[in-house]
Amino acid sequence: MRIDCHFHSSQYSCCSHVSPQRACEIALARGLNALLFTEHGMYWDQEKLDDLQAQYPDLKLFSGIEIALNEGYHIVAFGTRFLDRQTNLMPLNQLISIVAEDRDNIFLFVAHAFRYQPYPLPELPQILKWCDGLEMNSINILRGRHVRYQKNIAPVNHALYEKHLQDFKLTPLYNSDGHDEDIIGLIANEFPISDPPDDEVELARLFKIKSPSEYQNPELLSLHYLLNSPEYF
Structure with a gap:
């Protein structure tokens, strides 16, 4: 099974430029078996x-859902739904409180932890302590x-990601x-399985017990306009 667990569509994320239908068509053409929509602040x-x-x-x-934390990081969650309205910003303590009741059926991972700064902020260890995975x-x-x-x-700072992955014993994700x-x-x-899980809860349980391997499409990556620029090599 090949799955992207971090994707935004124009259905609910104003920053996205791709319709859900077009996203599905391309995902199938490029060999994905499953797609997790993680819109900003809300579920589908x-x-x-x-x-x-x-x-x-x-x-x-x-x-799933992507939630911006007051502490400066973004959390992607999937599994049991725990919000019934759009949420743009949330403190970590509130998120912990909301998911506590059904924590075994909810998978949380930190997205792009070092994209905006090349070092961990003081709040990061506390966040990772409560998470299951790291993108x-x-x-x-x-x-x-x-x-x-x-x-x-x-x-370029993959060693920094690897250190935090190992230090906090997290599941790696690639999206x-x-x-x-x-x-x-x-x-x-x-994952070395043929059929995707039946629902988000089963997907969360899968990621809690097994670590995926990273799939890359080298041909398309090399053609991608951002990665094809000399400044990125």
Whole structure:
């Protein structure tokens, strides 16, 4: 199973330039088996997600959420839904309190931890303590320059990501953090299973017990306009 667990569509995220339908078409064409929509501050309406799923039966669709923390980091969550309204900003303590009741069925990971600053803020250890995973690579992480590492394209500060992953015993994740068409399917998580989980809770449980390997599409990555610029090599 190949899944992107961090993607934004124009349905609910104003920063995205790709429609859900177009995202699904490209995801299928580029070999994804599943796609997790992680809109900013809100979940997909379940009825709309079901309607979209009916149009693309060969691509399993899930809905999660990306939450901006007051502490300066972004958390992506999937599993049991714990918000019923849009939330633009939230303190860590409030998030901890909200998810506590069903924590075993909710997976939390920190997105692009070192994209905006090349060092950890003092709040990061406390956040990672309450999380299950750490996003290790994405197109938006690679915007801050990259290197070739172990046959893949990695962030130039990949050692910093690796240190925090190991120190806090987290699950690694690899996503597009997509907002436009050309980066769908370039980076994804891969599991040695054939069928995606039935729902978000089962997906959360999968990530809690197994670590995915990183999938990259080297041809498309090399053609990507940001990574094809000399300043990124």
